[in-house]
Amino acid sequence: MLQVVDVDLTPNPHALKFILNENILKTETRQFHKKEEAANDPLAKGIFELEGVVSVFYMDKFITIEKRPEIDWNKIQKPFAGFIEKFDVSLIPSESEANVSGEDTGELLKKINEILNIKVRPALANDGGGLEVLGLEGNTLKVRYQGACGSCPSAIRGTLAAIEGLLKRDVSPSIQVIPG
Secondary structure, three states: OOOEEEEEEOOOOOEEEEEEOOOOOOOOEEEEOOHHHHOOOHHHHHHHOOOOEEEEEEEOOEEEEEEOOOOOHHHOHHHHHHHHHHOOHHHOOOOOOOOOOOHHHOHHHHHHHHHHHHHHHHHHHHOOEEEEEEEEEOOEEEEEEEEHHHHOHHHHHHHHHHHHHHHHHHOOOOOEEEEO
8 A cells, every 4th residue: 555654845845745655666757747648647647636736746656746836735735645545556557668768869868868867866856856858959958857846946047057067077068958
């Protein structure tokens, strides 16, 4: 039975990270920005039924929920914990066998993803978020933040610059990172 074992604050005041007692995904991340996107995912669809939920992100052993600013967390937390305890994990769509981050698309992109996997994604996951690589054109890397990072002002400003600086140092001085 799934249970919420802890709740972490995130840098985004409108997002909480709910840590679960077991893994719900092994390798993939799943992000839903609106209820309609979650139509084929019973876990996310059920979370969107809770009042005030505006986005759902999950991976590994956690689910990050972002809420509307005017909604209090007490209207979401207890109903969410009840939903999770009754949820049948076998209903979660199976993970694809494709390489999630697109590492097959070239050596440069493979090296970028290796660095992101080691130095960036774990830190973002600690804050209830993630990073999706949308593509690489020339030396311009297009990324999209997931979960709590998706609408966090510090992700757009400071973190993006830090990621670019890291990639300039470890991959190529000509790399540029832009939000997608």
